[in-house]
Amino acid sequence: MGRKVGIIGVGNSRFGKRDDVSVQELAWESIKEAFEDSGITQKDIDFVVVGSTAYRGVELYPAPIVAEYSGLTGKVPMRVEAMCATGLAAALTAYTAVASGLADIAMAVGVDKMTEVDTATSLAIGGRGGNYQWEYHFYGTTFPTYYAFYATRHMAVYGTTEEQMALVAVKAHKYASQNPKAHFQKPITVEDVLKSRVISWPIKLLDSCPISDGSATVIFASEEKIKELKIDTPVWISGIGYANDYAYIAKRGEWTGFRATQLAARQAYEMAKVGPNDIEVATVHDAFTIAEIMGYEDLGFVEKGKGGKFIEEGQSEKGGKVGVNLFGGLKAKGHPLGATGLSMIYEITKQLREEAGNLQQPLKNYIGLVHNVGGTGHFAYVMILRR
Amino acid sequence: MMQIDAIPLELKYRIKYPDEFIQALKKGEILATKCKNCGAVYFPPQRDCTNCGKSDMEWIKLDNEGEIMTYSIVVQKPQGFEDKGNYVIGIVKTKDNNFLMAWIIGEPKVGAKVRLTTDGYRLIGEVIG
Structure with missing residues (x-):
């Protein structure tokens, strides 16, 4: 299990189409905020990992560039990648460095400049988020198609409706419109979602997250270091779980939930010695609206097949059983792949410190959960945070 | 902020498929591989059996x-x-x-x-x- 690890600083850039900055300037926005938040500087850091999928930006190897611009040269030995879960892959790497004793303070920087390439190329890169040789090449899969397989099956088996999925998007936009860092700043209605154009049925444009630029940074430290630095509001990593699933999606044998999430969640709950009913606030990976509904079920917030009801009853709203994606989620806050998982940790850290302002979930036991999926269930990470 | 075109990156790939699989597709048949040692079936076809570790496979029709x-x-x-x-x-x-x-x-x-x-x-x- 290793040493106890806590979070001492978090930063999150504004998400959106960020033509105004280069990848290194974008990364610095969140690195600077994390330094200010923690009260430490570059010299205090032992190890830095950069999480970036990088394929959609002009800098295919962004880590040394980010390191140089941020004054971190010498401490950044790698970039990591796990598709849409790249952020939590970076978090796991930094966490492990501290838990193992290799580093006392480690930083995970997540950044992606996804709008530098044209949209058609971006979609073609996403469509390869499975097994190119046996899927895309013959069948012309797109990234939404993979999630659509889950939506279709969930609808057929459990009676989940397109209206219920639309509610996820409506909730996301409602909270994003109160988060100045979010990609989308306007509320939408169920009708807007249902009337938006079909991308890969049953997934429509407004069921889908946008293509965003953004960065997020988290600084991890050992318990000894946290005492030494006299950090007064550490957030502890109480549990962590990870898993993956088949690349060739047909092989999975079940398309109503992500096995990788179920496995990662079990591992994280066991390590944290808590259960799904203890979670008060969470980020659930909502790249598409069906993903959030499946997430409620896979994480155990609600019985299998009842995810649609869960959103309908408002149980995932602010003040509900579990406040989910109260900063707007991937769907409306935005989804810059490398930054997403770390932005989730930023969000839950703010919530547990009660620094979320208008978007604050009322808390009793201060237990939060972060859930980040890579690809279309190819990777999953679950992290449980406590104050 | 001035936006300019960067030099485009064109990626061209060459990849391989098993001859038997492609020939069968042309005849309307779907082939998988089966391990002669332990009987494990693979689709997409694999030339190595990761169940028993042997690499002695035969083609079977699904x-x-x-x-x-x-x-x-x-x-x-x-x-x-x-x-x-x-x-x-x-x-x-x-x-x-x-x-x-x-x-x-x-x-x-x-x-x-x-x-x-x-x-x-x-x-x-x-x-x-």
Whole structure:
């Protein structure tokens, strides 16, 4: 299990189409905020990992560039990648460095400049988020198609409706419109979602997250270091779980939930010695609206097949059983792949410190959960945070 | 902020497929590999058996009847498919319990029976009820 690890600083850039900055300037926005938040500087850091999928930006190897611009040269030995879960892959790497004793303070920087390439190329890169040789090449899969397989099956088996999925998007936009860092700043209605154009049925444009630029940074430290630095509001990593699933999606044998999430969640709950009913606030990976509904079920917030009801009853709203994606989620806050998982940790850290302002979930036991999926269930990470 | 075009990056790839698989597709047949030692079946075909560690495989024909487990209708087409009309991609469970991806022809429905064939290039599931 290793040493106890806590979070001492978090930063999150504004998400959106960020033509105004280069990848290194974008990364610095969140690195600077994390330094200010923690009260430490570059010299205090032992190890830095950069999480970036990088394929959609002009800098295919962004880590040394980010390191140089941020004054971190010498401490950044790698970039990591796990598709849409790249952020939590970076978090796991930094966490492990501290838990193992290799580093006392480690930083995970997540950044992606996804709008530098044209949209058609971006979609073609996403469509390869499975097994190119046996899927895309013959069948012309797109990234939404993979999630659509889950939506279709969930609808057929459990009676989940397109209206219920639309509610996820409506909730996301409602909270994003109160988060100045979010990609989308306007509320939408169920009708807007249902009337938006079909991308890969049953997934429509407004069921889908946008293509965003953004960065997020988290600084991890050992318990000894946290005492030494006299950090007064550490957030502890109480549990962590990870898993993956088949690349060739047909092989999975079940398309109503992500096995990788179920496995990662079990591992994280066991390590944290808590259960799904203890979670008060969470980020659930909502790249598409069906993903959030499946997430409620896979994480155990609600019985299998009842995810649609869960959103309908408002149980995932602010003040509900579990406040989910109260900063707007991937769907409306935005989804810059490398930054997403770390932005989730930023969000839950703010919530547990009660620094979320208008978007604050009322808390009793201060237990939060972060859930980040890579690809279309190819990777999953679950992290449980406590104050 | 001035926006300019960066130098484009063109990626060209060459990849390989097993001859037997491609020849069978042309005849409307779907092949998988089976380990001669432990009997494990692989689709997509593998030349190495990761179940028992041996690499002595034979080609077998998969059952051509199956059931649609799930599907999607692709409206926004990706690169390489822009000239196609809307198409339906399905996941099919064969009678002999293998799972594969195929284009679906006919009215798609979860649970519908399909006859598996090919169009000479890719797997096709024709809805038969």
